[in-house]
Amino acid sequence: xxxxxxxxxxxxxxxxxxxxxxxxxxxxxxxxxxxxxxxxxxxxxxxxxxxxxxxxxxxxxxxxxxxxxxxxxxxxxxxxxxxxxxxxxxxxxxxxxxxxxxxxxxxxxxxxxxxxxxxxxxxxxxxxxxxxxxxxxxxxxxxxxxxxxxxxxxxxxxxxxxxxxxxxxxxxxxxxxxxxxxxxxxxxxxxxxxxxxxxxxxxxxxxxxxxx
Amino acid sequence: xxxxxxxxxxxxxxxxxxxxxxxxxxxxxxxxxxxxxxxxxxxxxxxxxxxxxxxxxxxxxxxxxxxxxxxxxxxxxxxxxxxxxxxxxxxxxxxxxxxxxxxxxxxxxxxxxxxxxxxxxxxxxxxxxxxxxxxxxxxxxxxxxxxxxxxxxxxxxxxxxxxxxxxxxxxxxx
Numbered sequence: 001x002x003x004x005x006x007x008x009x010x011x012x013x014x015x016x017x018x019x020x021x022x023x024x025x026x027x028x029x030x031x032x033x034x035x036x037x038x039x040x041x042x043x044x045x046x047x048x049x050x051x052x053x054x055x056x057x058x059x060x061x062x063x064x065x066x067x068x069x070x071x072x073x074x075x076x077x078x079x080x081x082x083x084x085x086x087x088x089x090x091x092x093x094x095x096x097x098x099x100x101x102x103x104x105x106x107x108x109x110x111x112x113x114x115x116x117x118x119x120x121x122x123x124x125x126x127x128x129x130x131x132x133x134x135x136x137x138x139x140x141x142x143x144x145x146x147x148x149x150x151x152x153x154x155x156x157x158x159x160x161x162x163x164x165x166x167x168x169x170x171x172x173x174x175x176x177x178x179x180x181x182x183x184x185x186x187x188x189x190x191x192x193x194x195x196x197x198x199x200x201x202x203x204x205x206x207x208x209x210x211x212x
Numbered sequence: 213x214x215x216x217x218x219x220x221x222x223x224x225x226x227x228x229x230x231x232x233x234x235x236x237x238x239x240x241x242x243x244x245x246x247x248x249x250x251x252x253x254x255x256x257x258x259x260x261x262x263x264x265x266x267x268x269x270x271x272x273x274x275x276x277x278x279x280x281x282x283x284x285x286x287x288x289x290x291x292x293x294x295x296x297x298x299x300x301x302x303x304x305x306x307x308x309x310x311x312x313x314x315x316x317x318x319x320x321x322x323x324x325x326x327x328x329x330x331x332x333x334x335x336x337x338x339x340x341x342x343x344x345x346x347x348x349x350x351x352x353x354x355x356x357x358x359x360x361x362x363x364x365x366x367x368x369x370x371x372x373x374x375x376x377x378x379x380x381x382x383x384x385x386x
Binding site: 022023024027028029031032034057058059062063066069073076077080083084087088090091106109150153156157159160163166167170171173174177178181182185 | 265266272273283287291292294297301355356357358369372377
């Protein structure tokens with residue numbers, strides 16, 4: 001089927017269920033990916049979750065797909081926590097230095113981002129180090145202050161991650177209940193078949209016992 | 213002081229004199245300004261063809277008719293919430309860099325120049341400067357793009373909680 005992802009790119013993705021005509025996924029909106037995210041990784045996550053289920057029903061597949069999306073959101077929010085710190089660090093640096101009133105804020109943010117990634121060029125390193133010197137701070141001091149500064153937003157992201165965990169718990173319980181229900185039906189079918197065969201065997205015996 | 217800064221400030225001062233849209237289409241458009249995600253409106257899933265298809269497919273799994281309807285509506289509702297969640301996350305309120313980085317102390321002469329044609333008093337200039345300083349504080353408080361999208365997405369937590377509770381309940385009681 002065709003999954004429409006961000007930027008209106010249509011990607012052919014293999015359906016995770018064997019019987020495509022009975023899948024619920026075509027009738028539900030598909031989880032969107034950000035431009036820098038890998039569709040293949042998303043699909044492999046879904047496949048690995050599905051592989052843990054023994055012959056999943058279409059409803060179970062739909063729920064597992066939601067569960068996979070939750071995992072994806074947890075990943076995004078975890079990255080955001082670090083980005084929040086970087087944002088606060090850049091803000092503190094430019095506030096403390098002479099950059100606050102200029103238009104160098106975004107430049108300093110980008111430079112700091114690259115500096116922390118280890119991908120900064122010489123100019124960016126010089127800019128960040130000059131800003132640190134002007135602010136009279138070390139990188140770890142700056143990080144500690146930034147953590148304090150961004151605490152309110154970090155708490156929000158923690159709440160978002162917690163919510164995804166709770167959602168996953170709900171989905172897991174739902175999947176378990178579907179699985180339990182199908183097992184229960186199978187077990188009752190087997191018990192019924194056993195009773196029927198026992199009954200027919202008993203009937204045959206009583207017929208045999210009758211005197212001719 | 214750059215011309216750009218001066219023009220920006222003049223535009224904002226003039227915008228404050230605006231009394232809102234006059235045309236019918238303008239009023240219609242601005243009536244949607246505060247609409248963020250639309251999750252408070254009651255959805256009508258029952259009339260959509262997707263809903264009918266979902267109900268039929270779920271019924272094949274041995275659920276009762278009532279349970280099928282509940283599960284289908286729960287699934288569509290949950291997807292609606294998660295789509296709004298994604299939209300909110302990917303389109304945060306943009307950062308007003310001009311307002312955030314503007315030096316309000318050096319803007320006072322511009323304010324007095326802008327207000328002088330109407331014979332304004334120094335008090336008016338002070339009020340204008342204080343108004344912009346207040347807006348700047350609010351803008352800085354909102355933080356950068358990541359802070360904004362976290363704060364905006366955080367507002368949708370309760371919708372996700374209700375959506376998943378409804379879906380989970382429908383599946384387990386079915």
